[in-house]
Amino acid sequence: xxxxxxxxxxxxxxxxxxxxxxxxxxxxxxxxxxxxxxxxxxxxxxxxxxxxxxxxxxxxxxxxxxxxxxxxxxxxxxxxxxxxxxxxxxxxxxxxxxxxxxxxxxxxxxxxxxxxxxxxxxxxxxxxxxxxxxxxxxxxxxxxxxxxxx
Amino acid sequence: xxxxxxxxxxxxxxxxxxxxxxxxxxxxxxxxxxxxxxxxxxxxxxxxxxxxxxxxxxxxxxxxxxxxxxxxxxxxxxxxxxxxxxxxxxxxxxxxxxxxxxxxxxxxxxxxxxxxxxxxxxxxxxxxxxxxxxxxxxxxxxxxxxxxxx
DNA sequence: ATTAAAATTTTTAAGCTTAAAGTATTTTTT
DNA sequence: AAAAAATACTTTAAGCTTAAAAATTTTAAT
Numbered sequence: 001x002x003x004x005x006x007x008x009x010x011x012x013x014x015x016x017x018x019x020x021x022x023x024x025x026x027x028x029x030x031x032x033x034x035x036x037x038x039x040x041x042x043x044x045x046x047x048x049x050x051x052x053x054x055x056x057x058x059x060x061x062x063x064x065x066x067x068x069x070x071x072x073x074x075x076x077x078x079x080x081x082x083x084x085x086x087x088x089x090x091x092x093x094x095x096x097x098x099x100x101x102x103x104x105x106x107x108x109x110x111x112x113x114x115x116x117x118x119x120x121x122x123x124x125x126x127x128x129x130x131x132x133x134x135x136x137x138x139x140x141x142x143x144x145x146x147x148x149x150x
Numbered sequence: 151x152x153x154x155x156x157x158x159x160x161x162x163x164x165x166x167x168x169x170x171x172x173x174x175x176x177x178x179x180x181x182x183x184x185x186x187x188x189x190x191x192x193x194x195x196x197x198x199x200x201x202x203x204x205x206x207x208x209x210x211x212x213x214x215x216x217x218x219x220x221x222x223x224x225x226x227x228x229x230x231x232x233x234x235x236x237x238x239x240x241x242x243x244x245x246x247x248x249x250x251x252x253x254x255x256x257x258x259x260x261x262x263x264x265x266x267x268x269x270x271x272x273x274x275x276x277x278x279x280x281x282x283x284x285x286x287x288x289x290x291x292x293x294x295x296x297x298x299x300x
Numbered sequence: 301a302t303t304a305a306a307a308t309t310t311t312t313a314a315g316c317t318t319a320a321a322g323t324a325t326t327t328t329t330t
Numbered sequence: 331a332a333a334a335a336a337t338a339c340t341t342t343a344a345g346c347t348t349a350a351a352a353a354t355t356t357t358a359a360t
Contacts, residue, residue, distance in 0.1 A: 124160040
């Protein structure tokens with residue numbers, strides 16, 4: 001019964017991924033809170049907007065981050081209050097809005113991002129370059145949206 | 151500058167882990183909701199209690215799950231309402247409570263757990279046993295709580 | 301042109317999550 | 331024994347998250 005062992009091994013892998021991910025996220029949350037007075041969700045949104053200088057539609061943003069529409073609405077609301085983001089009307093479609101980092105938001109994110117990379121580098125200190133690359137490639141093809149399994 | 155490349159590779163690894171973890175969690179949430187009318191946090195709590203037949207103190211539970219005390223309080227409240235869990239007084243210490251699966255909770259979890267393993271097995275279909283094992287071992291030693299990094 | 305359908309976003313209700321403050325109890329110090 | 335400190339848990343306030351419903355606007359069908 002190799003299928004049985006394989007299944008158990010995959011379950012163990014999942015549980016460990018979950019543990020590591022939570023630990024790292026928890027560390028990032030704390031650092032972002034104490035050193036930059038912000039949150040991980042806000043950081044994630046800003047990262048997505050930083051990559052596209054012209055900003056993104058709310059739609060695209062929520063698809064890219066894999067979170068719900070309503071969720072993004074709330075986070076953007078707060079980022080606008082903070083002066084990091086602005087909503088810009090889209091000509092020709094009054095349903096949609098484009099969302100864009102302000103200059104202040106861009107500067108603020110730029111500072112956080114380089115620290116963020118240092119934090120990650122330290123947290124993954126035990127992972128050699130080949131392993132990082134290998135695992136990264138493996139995860140890249142995973143997971144396919146759940147195939148039928150009853 | 152190998153250190154630079156290593157840092158980037160680790161960052162990429164982290165982003166991919168995050169993506170996969172979110173995708174899997176999202177699938178699990180949906181399955182648990184539609185097929186068992188429950189949530190992932192409740193499932194996690196029940197899993198911890200299932201492993202210890204005598205139950206756990208609130209304290210131990212929150213440490214094991216790496217979430218805050220107050221968080222566990224709320225989830226247990228709801229599990230008690232659902233009849234899946236009961237709070238039991240501890241003799242000799244009126245501050246603490248032991249929390250335990252009821253028979254109904256135990257039966258309910260048992261059913262969910264076997265499906266859960268099938269779902270994970272399907273989601274990680276692309277991962278061979280050796281890879282699962284190898285990555286699992288690597289993650290097992292990760293991460294050490296953030297070492298000093300300014 | 302009207303109507304129906306689809307698309308885009310926001311709102312709502314319920315639950316999850318944390319940090320910080322609060323309550324009660326036990327243990328340690330003086 | 332009284333005071334102080336530590337422990338165990340709950341409550342609170344703020345924010346995150348989702349699914350579902352609602353509001354608005356655009357596109358497609360008749």
